[in-house]
Amino acid sequence: MEQENRLHTRYEEIGRITAPEICALPGILDDISLTGCKVHYSFPVVVDLENEYDVKLSPLHGANGTxxxxxxxxxxxxxxxxxxxxxxxINYSPDAHKLEDFIKHLESILKDDLPDIV
Incomplete structure (x- = not known):
């Protein structure tokens, strides 16, 4: 988890990203928050910073595989x-509510992994 100077916590999460407008081959999700994500491709791709892209993310810890x-x-x-x-x-999206639920799920995983301090 990385908490730089951000409004929302980013969670390290691996997954598959499909964005046909960027590349026919899938990329890899590196981290995600409620408002953004970082991905990478293991080869050069061309991205237009002025475009919106329809992105499908399949995170490792996703609930139902959709x-x-x-x-x-x-x-x-x-x-x-x-x-x-x-x-x-991440702009307002069709799966905004699913993203919120997923982020809550990642928060709960993180809390479960933290040791109790006595």
Whole structure:
């Protein structure tokens, strides 16, 4: 979990991202929050920072295996050692309520993993 200077906590989560407008091959989810996510492709891809993209996320800890259908706008793109990293802002989306439930689920997993301090 990374808590930089953000409004919402980001949770490390691995999963599959499908965004056909970016690439026919899937990418990998690195982390997610209520308002954004970071993904990467293990090869170069071209992303238009002015476009909205229909993104389907299948996170590892997803409840029912159904991908989250999200509308995202890229905020930044970084190429590093042949990989493409993309930071997305999640706009209001068809699965906004499912995303909220998923984030609550990640919060509960995190709380269960923390040791009790006496």
């Amino acid at each position: 991908p989250l259908n999200l509308i995202c706008t890229p905020q930044w793109v970084k190429e590093q050692e042949g990989n493409t990293f993309i930071g997305f802002k």
